[in-house]
Amino acid sequence: MGPDSIRSLNAPRPLAVQATDRGAPRAVRLRGHHLTVKRILDVWRIDNDWWRPQPISRRYFLVELNNGLLQTLYQDLASGAWFMQHY
Amino acid sequence: MLDHLAASGRRPVACILIPHYEIRLEVLRNPVWEGLPLALTDLAGESRRRIVDHNAEAAAQGVRVGMHAREIAGLAPEVTLLTPDPLYYAAQSTSILGRLYEISPRIEAGQSGATYIDLHGLKRHYARPVDACQALLGLVDPVLRPRIGLSVSKFAALVAAHRAEVGQVRQLGGKNLQRKLAGCSIDLLPVEPKIKERLRRFDLHTLGDLAGLSSSALLAQFGTDGQRIWELARGEDHAPFIPTEPVEPLIERVALPEASALYPTLLSGVYQLIARLLARPELRGRGLRKLRLGLRLEDQRSVEQMIDLKGAIRDERRLMAILAHRLQQIQIEGPVDELLLEVLEESPIHARQQALTATRRLREREQMQEAVRELTSRYGRSPLYHVVEIERWSSIPERRWGLIPFVPSTRPDH
Numbered sequence: 035m036g037p038d039s040i041r042s043l044n045a046p047r048p049l050a051v052q053a054t055d056r057g058a059p060r061a062v063r064l065r066g067h068h069l070t071v072k073r074i075l076d077v078w079r080i081d082n083d084w085w086r087p088q089p090i091s092r093r094y095f096l097v098e099l100n101n102g103l104l105q106t107l108y109q110d111l112a113s114g115a116w117f118m119q120h121y
Numbered sequence: 122m123l124d125h126l127a128a129s130g131r132r133p134v135a136c137i138l139i140p141h142y143e144i145r146l147e148v149l150r151n152p153v154w155e156g157l158p159l160a161l162t163d164l165a166g167e168s169r170r171r172i173v174d175h176n177a178e179a180a181a182q183g184v185r186v187g188m189h190a191r192e193i194a195g196l197a198p199e200v201t202l203l204t205p206d207p208l209y210y211a212a213q214s215t216s217i218l219g220r221l222y223e224i225s226p227r228i229e230a231g232q233s234g235a236t237y238i239d240l241h242g243l244k245r246h247y248a249r250p251v252d253a254c255q256a257l258l259g260l261v262d263p264v265l266r267p268r269i270g271l272s273v274s275k276f277a278a279l280v281a282a283h284r285a286e287v288g289q290v291r292q293l294g295g296k297n298l299q300r301k302l303a304g305c306s307i308d309l310l311p312v313e314p315k316i317k318e319r320l321r322r323f324d325l326h327t328l329g330d331l332a333g334l335s336s337s338a339l340l341a342q343f344g345t346d347g348q349r350i351w352e353l354a355r356g357e358d359h360a361p362f363i364p365t366e367p368v369e370p371l372i373e374r375v376a377l378p379e380a381s382a383l384y385p386t387l388l389s390g391v392y393q394l395i396a397r398l399l400a401r402p403e404l405r406g407r408g409l410r411k412l413r414l415g416l417r418l419e420d421q422r423s424v425e426q427m428i429d430l431k432g433a434i435r436d437e438r439r440l441m442a443i444l445a446h447r448l449q450q451i452q453i454e455g456p457v458d459e460l461l462l463e464v465l466e467e468s469p470i471h472a473r474q475q476a477l478t479a480t481r482r483l484r485e486r487e488q489m490q491e492a493v494r495e496l497t498s499r500y501g502r503s504p505l506y507h508v509v510e511i512e513r514w515s516s517i518p519e520r521r522w523g524l525i526p527f528v529p530s531t532r533p534d535h
Binding site for chain 1: 393516519520521524
């Protein structure tokens with residue numbers, strides 16, 4: 035994105051996530067630390083732009099990590115990649 | 122022929138002609154369309170769109186100018202309908218003109234793919250005017266199928282260009298010009314279509330037909346246009362050569378983080394464009410008079426709006442109000458991923474006396490501008506940003522707020 039662009043605030047950042055067979059996050063790698071997911075507090079899904087070439091389909095998780103941190107992450111259901119993003 | 126040009130003592134004028142200009146530009150962008158039937162529509166709404174130009178391949182399938190675009194699907198389904206992209210066309214025209222200035226400083230942009238070049242005074246560079254024409258041809262992409270007419274006036278050069286083969290130079294000497302033009306169709310006359318239609322109703326189809334009449338007869342029917350077409354038919358072209366000034370375009374662009382057709386999102390982009398333009402040193406102490414607001418759509422199409430301002434305006438709020446209003450009037454048929462604002466005309470503004478209380482703010486603003494300049498020189502770009510609301514209600518977090526580069530306001534009361 036060049037200097038002439040409006041930059042997004044709160045852009046998603048890639049995140050390494052270990053997931054369960056059912057697609058729920060089990061552990062994340064955050065700033066070099068391996069952190070397990072203590073519990074999942076909320077799950078929601080977003081489907082948008084379905085009329086465009088690159089539709090958006092995400093499943094968000096609000097999780098509590100084993101260090102007590104609350105973190106929002108999502109899986110891009112098109113690519114399978116994981117991201118962290120404040121919601 | 123060359124001798125005739127030289128002997129006439131009149132200035133040699135070249136006309137580069139690119140028939141079906143926009144369609145050829147589309148082929149330049151998408152070479153796979155070469156040889157396919159193509160038709161260009163206007164920018165009206167989807168259901169009212171009409172054909173404004175087509176290539177020979179589309180004509181062979183029955184496509185004609187003025188047809189409804191929706192007729193084409195039944196009549197000639199193989200024809201590819203092109204939606205105009207005026208921003209792309211304008212950028213290409215600027216680029217082509219820029220290259221032609223390498224040959225001559227006197228260039229006049231004409232209509233319908235015609236550009237006129239005054240070749241007077243190029244003897245030191247080119248032995249013959251035709252050599253300059255060959256050099257001009259070499260500067261235009263052959264995909265555009267340019268051809269050149271060379272004569273002693275703009276109109277005669279245009280006629281010659283229409284008679285030239287693709288990639289060739291055709292000359293029309295100044296001697297006996299009336300006779301040489303006699304067989305030319307009235308379609309080439311630079312007058313409104315309704316005048317040509319009336320001429321046909323009078324059974325006047327060629328310039329020879331017109332030249333045979335008296336000037337008073339044409340003057341009586343068509344007023345000054347009648348006098349002008351009579352003169353043109355007789356090889357007399359008194360239209361002055363009006364060179365287009367080679368100016369660096371004053372354009373600002375802003376790319377949206379996500380393509381959007383939402384008014385508030387586009388408005389935040391427009392705000393950014395105005396702030397950047399007013400901060401440009403070329404526009405210091407000058408007001409904007411005429412603007413082009415362009416929106417590039419996600420699917421490569423574009424729309425634009427010309428904005429004539431009443432007087433030179435430099436007030437950011439007034440400009441914002443005007444552009445916001447005009448933005449609402451643009452029919453947007455898809456998500457926009459880039460906005461641009463170009464200054465087409467500007468002029469000095471008369472200074473107004475500032476209130477004494479504004480002096481402190483003015484100093485603060487100058488200090489801020491200086492700080493931004495220093496940061497820009499240190500980091501290559503200013504690291505200062507504004508946070509702007511884009512789509513606060515969006516379910517997608519990164520679309521709610523954006524950062525735009527901080528440009529110190531030029532408003533005295535800000």
